[in-house]
Amino acid sequence: MTSPRDWSPDRAAAVPALAPDEVHLWRVALEWPADRSATLRVLLSEEERAKADRFYFEVDRNRYIVAHAALRTLLARYQNRVECSAEFLLGANGKPSLPGAAPLRFNLAHSRGLGLIALALDREVGVDLEAIDADTEVEQVAERFFSPQECQALFRLAEVRRREGFFHVWSQKEAYLKGRGDGVTMGLDHFDVAADPALGARLLEDRHDPEAVRRWSLIALEPGGGFRGALAVEGDAPVLRQFEWQ
DSSP states (O other), rough: OOOOOOOOOOSSSSSSOOOOEEEEEEEEEEEOHHHHHHHTTTGSSSHHHHHHTTTHHHHHHHHHHHHHHHHHHHHHHHTTTTTTOSSEEETTOOOOOOTTEEEEEEEEEEEEEEEEEEEESSSSEEEEEEETTTTHHHHHHHHHHHHHHHHHHHHSSSSSHHHHHHHHHHHHHHHHHHHHTGGGGGGGEEEEEEGGGOOOOOOOTTTTOOTTHEEEEEEOOOOSEEEEEEEEEEESSOOOEEEEEE
């Protein structure tokens, strides 16, 4: 499991070389003053700017702009380009990718004032980030969306650990679906992930794709206080390097 202490500051315009056996994970603070976040709009695509303008609350609009500007900046830097403003290609369930045969794969997640961006070479990647909400009725939501096996494992946890376990499960499931590009329309209960945060992240079974257990790796993330996250990577578990985008 990662730790908040593991994040390295982004001190240069260049980025570290991304090796085939690595995933680079960038943490992005989204709480920028409105005047500063507005200057980042130019980095977004036309479609992204239009989507930003549809947010009703300014705080949500600014967070969206910062998250997507960070993604565009990193994609440009990893490709040794001045900018990356092209429209993304979208898969059947909306997963974005770069046009052409670019080997760079990426995924973005953001929740409240924090974002995560994952990048890999020639293998799919998905990342999820969840703010631990004290108001979520974890038992009821789990029974509605989780598999019976996950519910049993979750409810075996001590009550004081159950909320953390719930978001541990949820973030793994979202990251896995995002990595595959399946989308939540496929449902959340046809596959099982580990429920106990102390045991880390793991895909236990996918009843739609039994071979997926051998093809996908899950990693639990601790992005900071009040958040849980997960990373899903196609293939063997990667060397994970973590950075702060500034």
